[in-house]
Amino acid sequence: MFKKILIANRGEIACRVIKTARKMGIKTVAVYSDADRDAMHVEMADEAVHIGPPAAAESYLVIDKIIAACKQTGAEAVHPGYGFLSEREAFAQALKDNGIIFIGPNPHAIAAMGDKIESKKAAAAAKVSTVPGFLGVIEDAAHATRIADEIGYPVMIKASAGGGGKGMRIANSASEVAEGFTLAKSEAKSSFGDDRVFVEKFIVNPRHIEIQVLGDKHGNVIYLGERECSIQRRNQKVIEEAPSPLLDEATRRAMGEQAVALAKAVNYDSAGTVEFVAGQDKSFYFLEMNTRLQVEHPVTEMITGVDLVEQMIRVAYGEKLSLTQDQVKLKGWAVESRIYAEDPYRNFLPSIGRLVTYRPPAEGPAGDAIVRNDTGVYEGGEISLYYDPMIAKLVTWAPTRDKAIAAQADALDAFAIEGIQHNIPFLAALMQHPRWQSGNLSTGFIAEEYPEGFKARPPEGDAAGVMAAVAAFIDHIQNVRKRKISHQMRQGHRVAFDRDRVVLMAGSRHDVQVFEDDGLIAVRLLDGAGGTELRTHTVASSWTPGQPVFAGKVDGKVVNLLVKAIPNGVTLAYRGIATTAHVYTRREAELAALMPVKTAADTGKKLTCPMPGLVKSIAVSVGQEVKAGEALCVVEAMKMENVLRAERDGKVKSIAAKAGDSLAVDAVIMEFE
Structure with missing residues (x-):
């Protein structure tokens, strides 16, 4: 087995590869740019080599610098992760020419499948059903428009060397083709160093389903089930799951066998993904093949028990696959949420800065579920302007889809991030969406369900009751602490306190009474001041002031809320609802109602x-x-x-x-x- 490998990547995928290499007893080498000098992957690796300025085109995309780092450290092989050089035939060939093993497919397979245009030609030659499109070189915007007119709208403009949603545009008219062509070429050049794009028919109301394949250098290829990645925004996957709620066993087998046949046709010898666009009737068309590890590979690992990174390393070393197709068994369900540094309330625009707070949920068993968090950041680190805005991939596994979604919702509620904007409120709200929970998906889900963008939801229903009860609980705990600090409460001595409170959230008023008995706190919700009781919530938690996550039970049910103390109250985030709860005595509430409301400045011009x-x-x-x-x-x-x-x-x-x-x-x- 290899003694030392280099990871030609950064962020969470570099950390992910290092974890498996450690488990296998393999030493690792990280590479880093100026912007990543203090990055987690640099800290985790056994060695690290500086390769240049922050811009990827001057560091992570420079083949000669990666090879020089291998020679400097004695690394025998290179794992490319995803993105950057992972699907560059020239990179795999350059490594081979220098006697360095590429932990990925052979250069021929990359050339045949890694390029989106060439992969469609290969698929067509293998009689694989493909989406109608133009696979030749597109000269300019006018040429792209003529092609789109012939295919019929809508069309997809896509970077040939692309991935991760970069260099992709959907066009519904000739004018949109012209603009989309220019933007797609520019993004493709910036992200991949290759500005070629192609045009294909965009299937309306499609689902995005992909098959994970794994091959070795001895002619063996298997498939490890499917992943559904239909929840997308701007052609970027947001939530993935395995298996797909659409497929039955017969369709799964048909897609898997087709993916294996295609992989064998190009002598594929590593982990790769054959992507399909599927209709709601379970019809499917070959879309592309990614000749690398996918971002969403953890969900496949969770339902199969196969470490894909380990298999890639063993295959690259020359070992045969340890699994046959008959031995691949799918167990349970896994859901992955991509946590990004972006503001969901401002059309998901990127956010950069320092992670003042970064407290992910605990990994490992959680009841009958399992929580996994793949990340490449740490508290106190910075999110850079130069790279992909991903913070982490939060994965939950459970015996059923419903339980996996419930576990994901709980884990998102327990994920504390401060200092930058992030998309957790959106992801948490998605987990509660009836259409998502029912599995009625399409790649247009987000555009259809949030046509005007994601808006803050006011607390309502059961969630409002839970949030009001927790706010009252926190107010009580803080008041008890204040009394102890000021010596109002001594050992064995109890001081009477005003149990009547008013919780104000998002313009709504909740009159409550707080009682404490044997460590449990009961919060009685009233119908107006002095009114009849509506409901009593029992709240139990070991939460103490300063903790960013309230973890406890409300009415015996485990709940997590993000909390932060403010004057006369607390900010709360729960189930995708973020609000401010002010907690007052009745007299304070009367006075607060008289305070003038601040208005935002007009920036309309x-x-x-x-x-x-x-x-x-x-x-x-x-x-x-x-x-x-x-x-x-x-x-x-x-x-x-x-x-x-x-x-x-x-x-x-x-x-x-x-x-x-x-x-x-x-x-x-x-x-x-």
Whole structure:
């Protein structure tokens, strides 16, 4: 077996590979850019080599620097992770030419399958059903428009060397093709160093299902079930699960056998993924093959018990697969949520900065479920502008889909992050969505269910009762602590306290009474001040002031809430609901009602930068008349180019930024008359 391997990647996937290498007794080498000098993967590896500036094109994408790092450290093999150089035939070939083993497929398989255009040609030659499209070289936007007109709308414009949602656009008209073609080429060039794109028919109301394949260098190829990745935003997967709620055993076998046949046709000899677009009627078409480890591979590992990274390493070393197809058994259900540094309340725009608080839920057994958290960050670390905004992948396994979803909801509620914006509120809300819970999915799910974007939900129903009870519990615990500090409560001496409280949340009032008995606190919800009892919640927890997560039981049921003390109250996050709860005595509540309400300043005549980013271009000039929806500028952040558009008709009064400027969030870009 290899004695030392190098991981040509960063972040959570580099940490993931290091964990398996450690388990196998293999030493590891990390590579890092200036921006990653203090990164977790650098700390975890046995050795680390600096490879250049923050920009990936000057560090992680430079083949010569990776090879030099191998020679410097004596690494015998390289695991590429995903993204960066993982699907670059030239990289695998360069390693081979230098006597270094590539922990991935052979260069021929990468050339045949890794390139999205070539993979479709190979699939067509193998008589695999493919989505209608144009697989040749597209010269310019006009050429792309002619192709789209012939195929019929809507169409998908996709980077040939792409992945991870980068360099992809859906176009519903000729004008959208022209704009999408330019943006897709630019993103593809920036992310992959290859600006080729292709155009194919976009299947309406599709589901995204992929088959995990695993091959060795002795001609053996098996499939390890499927994953469904239909919950997507901007063509980027958000939630994945295994198995798929759509498939029956016959369809699973048909897709698996087709994926294996395709892999064998190109002598595939590593872990890879054959992706399909599936109809609601279980029909399916070959989409592409990813010749690398997928981001969502943990859900397959959880239901099969197979460590895919270990298998990749063993196969690269020359070992035969230890499993036959008959030995692959799917057990239980797994759900994965991708936790990103982005603001769900501002159209999911990227967020950067320091992780002031980073407390993931505990990994391991949780009742009859299992929690796993793959991450590459730590408390006190920074989320950089230069790379993908992923913070972690939270995975839960349970015997059934319903239980896996419930475990995922609980784990998300217990995940504390502060210092940057993140998408946990959105993910937590998704777990409660009836359509998601029923398995009625499509890749248009998010666009259909959140057509105006994700909005904060007010506390209501059972969730409101739980949140009000926890707020009252926290207020009581803090008051008891204050009395002890001020010596109002001495050993064996109890001081009477006002049990009547008012909890104000999102404009709603909850009159409550708080009672304590043998360590349990009962919170009685009333119908108005002095009114009849509506319900009594019993709350039990070992929570102490300062802890970011309230972990306890409400009415005997385990609950987790993110909490943070504020004057006269606490902020709460639970089940995708984030709110502020003020807890007052009745007299304080009467006085608080008399306080004036602060109003936000009017920024309607300004275009501000919605996230920290780099201005790529300004599309208008001073004095120009603009129409609602017209592109004003392009701002790049975390490898994605974002077009900022006019919200209404107007005239440009001044422009405060220019191409090349790095802007902070809410920096003024231009003003209107």
